[in-house]
Amino acid sequence: GENVEQHPSTLSVQEGDSAVIKCTYSDSASNYFPWYKQELGKGPQLIIDIRSNVGEKKDQRIAVTLNKTAKHFSLHITETQPEDSAVYFCAAKKGAGNKLTFGGGTRVLVKP
Amino acid sequence: GAVVSQHPSRVICKSGTSVKIECRSLDFQATTMFWYRQFPKQSLMLMATSNEGSKATYEQGVEKDKFLINHASLTLSTLTVTSAHPEDSSFYICSAGHPSTNEKLFFGSGTQLSVL
Numbered sequence: 001g002e003n004v005e006q007h008p009s010t011l012s013v014q015e016g017d018s019a020v021i022k023c024t025y026s027d028s029a030s031n032y033f034p035w036y037k038q039e040l041g042k043g044p045q046l047i048i049d050i051r052s053n054v055g056e057k058k059d060q061r062i063a064v065t066l067n068k069t070a071k072h073f074s075l076h077i078t079e080t081q082p083e084d085s086a087v088y089f090c091a092a093k094k095g096a097g098n099k100l101t102f103g104g105g106t107r108v109l110v111k112p
Numbered sequence: 113g114a115v116v117s118q119h120p121s122r123v124i125c126k127s128g129t130s131v132k133i134e135c136r137s138l139d140f141q142a143t144t145m146f147w148y149r150q151f152p153k154q155s156l157m158l159m160a161t162s163n164e165g166s167k168a169t170y171e172q173g174v175e176k177d178k179f180l181i182n183h184a185s186l187t188l189s190t191l192t193v194t195s196a197h198p199e200d201s202s203f204y205i206c207s208a209g210h211p212s213t214n215e216k217l218f219f220g221s222g223t224q225l226s227v228l
Contacts, residue, residue, distance in 0.1 A: 034216070041222070041224070042221055042222060043118070043222045044205070045219070046217070089156070097144070098146070103155065105153075107153075
């Protein structure tokens with residue numbers, strides 16, 4: 001089955017700097033890659049996603065890039081703010097349906 | 113995004129009792145919902161896929177008789193942890209896919225279960 005690796009597991013950045021989280025997937029048939037933000041004691045919140053027919057997508061301060069050949073995708077957060085502090089999960093899906101395979105998560109701390 | 117409501121947010125129960133967790137899609141109908149389990153500082157582990165009107169599909173290693181799933185309507189799925197034990201203590205989260213957005217999954221707020 002699909003395997004998703006996520007790095008780093010923890011990331012500490014200064015407010016205003018950029019944060020980058022990388023994920024690799026194993027199944028070349030995967031075609032949908034969402035990113036979720038999870039705050040303590042809450043459920044994950046979808047923040048951005050990308051399909052395999054697109055190389056890059058941006059939404060204000062967050063962007064996702066996808067390299068299908070290398071089978072990796074990344075989340076970029078620019079101008080980080082303290083409220084960006086959370087755990088971020090990448091995921092991958094193949095085929096129809098909604099069954100996702102999640103990465104291990106990255107705990108991001110933005111220091112004021 | 114679509115709203116998925118999960119209740120209760122926190123429950124404490126005695127060992128041997130059963131606990132029911134509800135997951136509702138508030139503004140859409142979901143033929144499929146998913147139940148996850150999450151241990152502290154770990155990723156989400158898919159437990160089962162809940163299918164409206166039919167039996168749930170469980171992931172390998174998940175006990176069907178322990179974690180009963182019922183998806184009786186297009187807006188409600190329930191997870192019942194039967195004869196709970198301390199090792200069942202965990203954060204349980206449900207999710208549902210909005211039909212109009214095809215692939216996007218929206219999550220409930222989670223339920224922290226503590227079994228004494």
